[in-house]
Amino acid sequence: MQFHTVILRYLEMELKSPFTTSFGTMKKRPVLLVEVIDQDGVHGWGEGVAFSAPWYTEETIETTWHMLEAFLIPLLFQAPVYHPDELRDRFSLIRRNYMAKAALEGAVWDAFAKRHHMPLHVALGGEKQEVDVGVSIGIQPITNTLKRIEQALAEGYKRIKIKIKPGWDVDVVREIRHHFPHVPLMVDANSAYSLCDIDRLRALDDYELLMIEQPLAVDDIVDHAKLQAKLQTPICLDESICSYEDAKRAIELKSCRVINIKIGRVGGLIEAKRIHDLCQQHRIPVWCGGMLEGGVGRAHSIALATLPHFSLPSDTAASANYWERDFIEPEVTVHRGRIFVQKQHGIGYAVNLAEVERRIVRSKIYKRSKG
Numbered sequence: 001m002q003f004h005t006v007i008l009r010y011l012e013m014e015l016k017s018p019f020t021t022s023f024g025t026m027k028k029r030p031v032l033l034v035e036v037i038d039q040d041g042v043h044g045w046g047e048g049v050a051f052s053a054p055w056y057t058e059e060t061i062e063t064t065w066h067m068l069e070a071f072l073i074p075l076l077f078q079a080p081v082y083h084p085d086e087l088r089d090r091f092s093l094i095r096r097n098y099m100a101k102a103a104l105e106g107a108v109w110d111a112f113a114k115r116h117h118m119p120l121h122v123a124l125g126g127e128k129q130e131v132d133v134g135v136s137i138g139i140q141p142i143t144n145t146l147k148r149i150e151q152a153l154a155e156g157y158k159r160i161k162i163k164i165k166p167g168w169d170v171d172v173v174r175e176i177r178h179h180f181p182h183v184p185l186m187v188d189a190n191s192a193y194s195l196c197d198i199d200r201l202r203a204l205d206d207y208e209l210l211m212i213e214q215p216l217a218v219d220d221i222v223d224h225a226k227l228q229a230k231l232q233t234p235i236c237l238d239e240s241i242c243s244y245e246d247a248k249r250a251i252e253l254k255s256c257r258v259i260n261i262k263i264g265r266v267g268g269l270i271e272a273k274r275i276h277d278l279c280q281q282h283r284i285p286v287w288c289g290g291m292l293e294g295g296v297g298r299a300h301s302i303a304l305a306t307l308p309h310f311s312l313p314s315d316t317a318a319s320a321n322y323w324e325r326d327f328i329e330p331e332v333t334v335h336r337g338r339i340f341v342q343k344q345h346g347i348g349y350a351v352n353l354a355e356v357e358r359r360i361v362r363s364k365i366y367k368r369s370k371g
């Protein structure tokens, strides 16, 4: 495939309800859509998952745009691509900037799968026809939290995740357990704690949590190992794992017992698959995390989660969990806690350009220069 056109579109999506983590509250979700077109007119779609501010990782939607425009799109135009695997090497000239790389790689994967008349999950080697999903519930007053949990369970979601921070943790979990004694439940701290909080974190051991996600600093797999040695509840790493090497070190140091894989955080589907394979070898369960994605990012996550070692429910809830109207056709729906994987070629969902246009903040077309 020789790509000659890339279109970047910056959309602003309104979340149905504000999403609060230990870091702050988000009401609007910026989305960076990447469209690539090859010499035969095959189109591929990718999504950049960085937010407006660099609270989750160091990237933002603006740094992603810059990296794509100044470095990654020119590298894509430089030579043909026979398989998306080649992009890992080609992009390795650029340090980190994983969400930017993943957005472009994802678009190439979609085009590759379409060109070969396969669904994306088949091109990746995924076998499942359906994937299990849970929901992630932001910090909100306890009565609202309980109501949201009840609603999610009624909709069939297979596990509940709540966000915690110091002062919003043990009491909340106790209250939830009082109302829902046996529901599969986990918590995500987004790095809000340090080892000084060990007593508070150990108190969570009494509530049969599936795992505690990313309690400590993003770059601290040493303290995570110390904490895991003192906790019964498995630690799941999210922000700390940005590459295969990060996963290898965390497994070796016993910093976690579960890993959440997100395509954007690790730089694309190829790296995500390498981490999946490594975790399979080491019997570390994995699940597919979410970034409040729009439909294109969500479709990529669903394809990834069809790989055999994804054994725990993903954070890829239905489109309607986030948006009044998603920009894909059909929208992602969940039945009894499962998403049925689309059979159409590529990502399996069509981009609804009218819904995209409605939300565009700006867009730009990049063309390969001939000769």
Ligand SMILES: O=C(O)CCC(=O)c1ccccc1C(=O)O
Binding pocket: 056, 135, 136, 188, 190, 238, 289, 290, 291, 292, 293, 315, 316, 317
């Ligand atoms: O529903 C989702 O997409 C996942 C929600 C979620 O937990 C999350 C959302 C935005 C950024 C980070 C995280 C996280 O998993 O830490």
Ligand SMILES: [Mg+2]
Binding pocket: 188, 190, 213, 214, 238, 239, 289
């Ligand atoms: Mg997380």
